[in-house]
Amino acid sequence: xxxxxxxFSAVLFTIGVVGVLTRRNAIIVFMCVELMLNAVNLTFVAFxxxxxxxxxxxxFFVMTVAxxxxxxxxxxxxxxxxxxxxxxxxxxxxxxx
Amino acid sequence: MFLQEVTGxxxxxxxxxxxxxxxxxxxxxxxxxxxxALSIFSAYHAGPADPGAPEAHGSHDVTGGGHDxxxxxxxxxxxxxxxxxxxxxxxxxxxxxxxAIFMAMQRAGPELRTPFIQRYxxxxxxxxxxxxxxxxxxxxxxxxxxxxxxxxxxxxxFSVGYMQDDPGYPRYFSYLNLFxxxxxxxxxxxxxxxxxxxxxxxxxxSYLLIGFWYLDKANADAGKxxxxxxxxxxxxxxxxxxxxxxxxxxxEFDGVRGQATALGSNVVTWICxxxxxxxxxxxxxxxxxxxxxxxxxxxxxxxxLIHAATxxxxxxxxxxxxxxxxxxxxxxxxxxVVIGALTAIFAASIGLKQWDIKKVLAYxxxxxxxxxxxxxxxxxxVSGVFHLVTHAFFKALLFLGSGSVIFAMHRAYHATHNExxxxxxxxxxxxxxxxxxxxxxxxxxxxxxxxxFPFAGFFSKDEILGTxxxxxxxxxxxxxNWLGIPGGIxxxxxxxxxxAAAFMTAVYMMRMLIYVFFGPNRSGERERDFLGxxxxxxxxxxxxxxxxxxxxxWLNLPESIKLGRIGLLDRWLxxxxxxxTLRITHGAVPKVNLPLEYVLIGVAxxxxxxxxxxxxxxxxxxxxxxxxxxxxxxxxxxxLANKYYVDEIYDDTVVRPTVxxxxxxxxxxxxxxxxxTTLVNGIGGSKGIARIVGKIGSxxxxxxxxxxxxxxxxxxxxxxxxxxxx
Numbered sequence: 001x002x003x004x005x006x007x008f009s010a011v012l013f014t015i016g017v018v019g020v021l022t023r024r025n026a027i028i029v030f031m032c033v034e035l036m037l038n039a040v041n042l043t044f045v046a047f048x049x050x051x052x053x054x055x056x057x058x059x060f061f062v063m064t065v066a067x068x069x070x071x072x073x074x075x076x077x078x079x080x081x082x083x084x085x086x087x088x089x090x091x092x093x094x095x096x097x
Numbered sequence: 098m099f100l101q102e103v104t105g106x107x108x109x110x111x112x113x114x115x116x117x118x119x120x121x122x123x124x125x126x127x128x129x130x131x132x133x134a135l136s137i138f139s140a141y142h143a144g145p146a147d148p149g150a151p152e153a154h155g156s157h158d159v160t161g162g163g164h165d166x167x168x169x170x171x172x173x174x175x176x177x178x179x180x181x182x183x184x185x186x187x188x189x190x191x192x193x194x195x196x197a198i199f200m201a202m203q204r205a206g207p208e209l210r211t212p213f214i215q216r217y218x219x220x221x222x223x224x225x226x227x228x229x230x231x232x233x234x235x236x237x238x239x240x241x242x243x244x245x246x247x248x249x250x251x252x253x254x255f256s257v258g259y260m261q262d263d264p265g266y267p268r269y270f271s272y273l274n275l276f277x278x279x280x281x282x283x284x285x286x287x288x289x290x291x292x293x294x295x296x297x298x299x300x301x302x303s304y305l306l307i308g309f310w311y312l313d314k315a316n317a318d319a320g321k322x323x324x325x326x327x328x329x330x331x332x333x334x335x336x337x338x339x340x341x342x343x344x345x346x347x348x349e350f351d352g353v354r355g356q357a358t359a360l361g362s363n364v365v366t367w368i369c370x371x372x373x374x375x376x377x378x379x380x381x382x383x384x385x386x387x388x389x390x391x392x393x394x395x396x397x398x399x400x401x402l403i404h405a406a407t408x409x410x411x412x413x414x415x416x417x418x419x420x421x422x423x424x425x426x427x428x429x430x431x432x433x434v435v436i437g438a439l440t441a442i443f444a445a446s447i448g449l450k451q452w453d454i455k456k457v458l459a460y461x462x463x464x465x466x467x468x469x470x471x472x473x474x475x476x477x478x479v480s481g482v483f484h485l486v487t488h489a490f491f492k493a494l495l496f497l498g499s500g501s502v503i504f505a506m507h508r509a510y511h512a513t514h515n516e517x518x519x520x521x522x523x524x525x526x527x528x529x530x531x532x533x534x535x536x537x538x539x540x541x542x543x544x545x546x547x548x549x550f551p552f553a554g555f556f557s558k559d560e561i562l563g564t565x566x567x568x569x570x571x572x573x574x575x576x577x578n579w580l581g582i583p584g585g586i587x588x589x590x591x592x593x594x595x596x597a598a599a600f601m602t603a604v605y606m607m608r609m610l611i612y613v614f615f616g617p618n619r620s621g622e623r624e625r626d627f628l629g630x631x632x633x634x635x636x637x638x639x640x641x642x643x644x645x646x647x648x649x650x651w652l653n654l655p656e657s658i659k660l661g662r663i664g665l666l667d668r669w670l671x672x673x674x675x676x677x678t679l680r681i682t683h684g685a686v687p688k689v690n691l692p693l694e695y696v697l698i699g700v701a702x703x704x705x706x707x708x709x710x711x712x713x714x715x716x717x718x719x720x721x722x723x724x725x726x727x728x729x730x731x732x733x734x735x736x737l738a739n740k741y742y743v744d745e746i747y748d749d750t751v752v753r754p755t756v757x758x759x760x761x762x763x764x765x766x767x768x769x770x771x772x773x774t775t776l777v778n779g780i781g782g783s784k785g786i787a788r789i790v791g792k793i794g795s796x797x798x799x800x801x802x803x804x805x806x807x808x809x810x811x812x813x814x815x816x817x818x819x820x821x822x823x
Contacts, residue, residue: 021806094800
C-alpha cells in the first residue's frame, strides 16, 4: 500500500513540476503548485501509516499554509490582471531589478 | 511552580517569605515598565516639552525647583504625580519584601548553611552546558539586597524632590527602577552567567543615566566612556567564565564552590585575575577608573545610587561571592590588595585638589572602593562587605547632601541669571548658615568617611586595615610571593598606603566642608537671598542616612570595642565566607591580640584626626576666593588638579592611535584607497572589472518567473543528486 501511495504522489508531484515549468498562464501555474503541495501531503499521510501520527498533523499545517497561499496568490493574480490586462507570465517581468 | 531540584530535605527557607524572592527584581521592573510607558506615551502625545530637554541649564546638574523667572515656565511633566507614586512606591514594596525575607532568614538561624535556590527555567541547554535561570538567596546576597533596596528607596524618595521639575521625569524614574531590577539580578543570580546579565544590565542603566541630559554632548560622551571602559572589564569577566567552564564544566556558584579545589593553582590564579579585570572596570579601579569621575555628568541622585552606593560595589561583591576561588590563589589575592591600595591612595591624592564638589566625592568613591578591594583581597571578606555597607550609607549621604547644595546653589544662580559654576566649591562658602540641616548631616558623613569614632566608617575602615596587618603577620598571603616580593612585605606596604590614604581622606573631606560650609559666603550679593534648605522630601532621606552613618558601625563591632553585641556581620556571613577565611589563615582562628588592636585603632584614629586638623590649619576660610578670582594652580598642585594627566595619557596612547588606525589606515587607506579606488574603479577605469562582473550577473535576473523556476528545480535536483550519489 505504501509503495503505491508513494508512486502515485511522485506522479502527481512530477505533473505539478512540469506544469509549473512549461505553462505560461499564471492560473495554471498556480494550480500546479497546489498539485505539488497535495502530492507532498499524500506522502505525509502515507508515511504516517508507518511512522506514526506526526505526518498527519503536518498535513494540517500544509493545508493551512496552502489555503493562505491560495488567497494571497489569487489576489496577486487579480491585481496583476487589472494592471496589465494579462495573466501570461512571459509578458510580466516585474521581478527584474 | 519552579523546576525544583530533587533533594532529600526541604530547605529551611522553602515555606517562608523567601519563596517570594522572585518578586524582588520584578517590582522595580514593573516600575520601569509603567514609568517607561508614561514616558513614551507622553512623548507621542504631548507638546514640545519632551524628551528630556535640559533647556537653558547648560552643563549644570539641576533643572529643578522654583523657576520663578519670566523667561521660561517650569515644564513639569504632566504625569509627574503618577511617576512620583510609582517610582518610589515599587521601591518601598521591594524593601518591605526584602525585610520580610531577612526576618525569615534570621528565624531560620544557624541551620541556614546552604543557599536557597529557585530555578525558573533552563536558560542555555546547549550540549553539556546547562545554565538555569535561577536565583539564589544566602547571607551575602541578603546583605546586598537590603543595601540596594534600602538605600535605593531613600535615593528614589530624594529624587522626587530633586528631579520632579525635569521634563524627562518619568524617563528618569524608569531608568532608575530598571537599574534596581538589574542590580538585584546581579546579587541574586545563582550562577556567573545570571550574575553577568545583571552586571551588563546595570552597566546599561549607568550609561543611560550618565547621559540622561543627552542634549549636552559632554554628558553623552561621559556615558559612552563609562560604557566602553566597562566593556574592557567585561572581557575579563567573560574569559574567566570560559575558563571556569572549560576546566570544571559548571558555572553555578554552588557547583564551582564544590569543585574549586580540583582546579590547578595556575588556572585558579588566571581565572581570579580575569574576574578582577572585570572588577576594575565595574568598580573603577586602576587602570580602568577614569570613567567614574566623568560619570558625575548624570543627575546627582544617580551618582549617589549607581556610582557610589551600589553598582560600583558589584566588583567587591563578585570577589566576596567568589571567595572560594580567590582563597585558593594567594597571588591573585595579593594583586587585588595591591591594586586596591594603590587606587585608594592615588584617587585620594587627586581628590585633594578637585574643585567640583561632585568630583571630590567621585575620587573619594574610587578611593574607598580601593579599601574594599584591600579587604576582600586580603581574605577579609566580611570587612570588605562591611565597608561596602557603611560606605553605601555615608557616601549616599554625601552625594545626596551635595545634591542639596547644588540644588540650592543652582536655584540661587538661576534666579539671578548668574552664569557661574554652581558645582564649584570656590563659589560656595558659608552655606552652614543657609542650610543647617544639610550641614549637620554632611558633617556626620564626613566624620564617618574620615574614620572618626564612633561613626560607621571608623569601624569598617579600621577593620580592613587591622585585618590587613594581621594577615601580614601570618596567612597564606604572607607566605606567598608577589612578583618576587614576599607577601608579608607587600601587605605591610599596602597597610602603610592604606594609612596614608586615610590621612588624605580626612584632609580632602574636611577641605570640602570648609570650602562649602565655612567662612564667608562667596556666591555673590544677590544670590545670597535665594540660598536655602531643600524641601523636606529631600532632607528626610538625608536624615535617615545620617542616622545609619552614625550607628552603622554597630553592625560589626570588634572584640576590642564592646559597645554591644560584637561581630554580628562576621557571624551572619560565616556560612558564605567562613571556609575561605580559614583557608587563608591556615585553618586557625587568629587569637585576638587586644593590645595590638588598640595600637592599630589608635594609629588609625590619630591619622584621621591629624588629617582633619591639617585641613583646618592649611585652609583659612576667610582667605578663600570665588572661582573667577582664583589663581591657577602651580607645580604639583596642577598635576593633582589635572588628575595626573591620566586621561590625557590614555588619549595619547590608546584613543588617538585607535582613531588614527581606524580613520587613516582602515577607512581612508584600505576601504577608500584599496577597495574603492583601486579594485572597484581602478582596474579598467569606470568600465572596470567590478562593473563587468555586475553586468554579467544582472543577466541572470531576467524577471521571468519561468526562468527562476527552472533554476530552482535544477538546483533542487543537483542537491538531491549530491545526497543520493555520494
